[in-house]
Each structure stands twice: as C-alpha cells, then as structure tokens.
Amino acid sequence: MKPEDIEKLNQASVKEFLAETHLARLGTANPKTAQPHVTPVWFDWDGECVYISAFISTRKAKEVGRNLRISVLIDIAEKDGPTRAVLFEGKAELLDDPAQVAPLARRIYAKYVGAEGIKAKDVSSWIVDPENRIIKLAPEHVYIWGW
Numbered sequence: 001m002k003p004e005d006i007e008k009l010n011q012a013s014v015k016e017f018l019a020e021t022h023l024a025r026l027g028t029a030n031p032k033t034a035q036p037h038v039t040p041v042w043f044d045w046d047g048e049c050v051y052i053s054a055f056i057s058t059r060k061a062k063e064v065g066r067n068l069r070i071s072v073l074i075d076i077a078e079k080d081g082p083t084r085a086v087l088f089e090g091k092a093e094l095l096d097d098p099a100q101v102a103p104l105a106r107r108i109y110a111k112y113v114g115a116e117g118i119k120a121k122d123v124s125s126w127i128v129d130p131e132n133r134i135i136k137l138a139p140e141h142v143y144i145w146g147w
Helices: 003-009 012-019 057-064 100-115 123-128
Strands: 025-030 036-041 050-055 069-077 082-095 132-137 141-145
Touching: 003 012, 003 050, 003 141, 012 069, 012 082, 012 123, 025 057, 036 057, 050 057, 050 069, 050 100, 057 082, 069 132, 082 100, 100 123, 100 132, 123 132
Parallel strands: none
Antiparallel strands: 025 036, 025 069, 050 132, 069 082, 082 132, 082 141
C-alpha cells in the first residue's frame, strides 16, 4: 500500500467504518472467460489485511483459487448522508491450514453474530468445517470516498 493509503485508512472514521458490520462485496473473475462475479460476504479488517471466510465448494473460493486478483468493496449509502466506501484491490492468498482458518473464521463470524451467536450449532460448525477457507487480501490499492 502507498503511504497515502495507509494514512487514509488510519483516519478514526474509516477505522470505525471498517469495524462495523457492513456487508462487503467480493469481486472475482473467472480466469478462462474473464466473467466478473460479485457476491456479498462477511469480512474482517485488522488494519493491514481483509479476511473473508469462504467454503472451497463455492464459486467465489474456486475463482480465487484459480485467479488471485480480487476486489473487496465495503460501502453504505445513508438516507440523509453521503455514500461512504472503501475499495481494496490486489492479489489474495487462500488460507487452508485449519490452525489459521479457525481463529480467523471465529473472528469474522463473531463480528456479525456476536460472541453468543458463534456458539450456535450451525455457526460453530462452519468454523471447523474442512471446506472452510480464508481469503486474505493485503491490499495493493485502496480507494476511499465519502469522508
């Protein structure tokens, strides 16, 4: 990331926005046809990387496995306010080691369903499901608007 991107991401309002439970949109592309694919996902941002949980049997995970170039957009359009958005782009890494996947998945799911929600049978099973992967993106480019 460029120094100016890091500076933008360190703004308190942007950090707060990325910590909230907005849906992200993951953009992938089929490496054979170049057909884009955009899907809503849960995410976590740790200040350096975006993490997304995805089962390997899904189109998004399969496409990331074949084409690591992705985009992740987090945006909201408030009724009486500006559209605010953060767009990350770069080359992803597909994590498959359960020792890495489980704690990251737990953190992602807890963000959206809470500490009690991750104890639910279905959610807790996702954390350790052998198909679960983590898409990790250390962004090369960051675009921010609305602040």
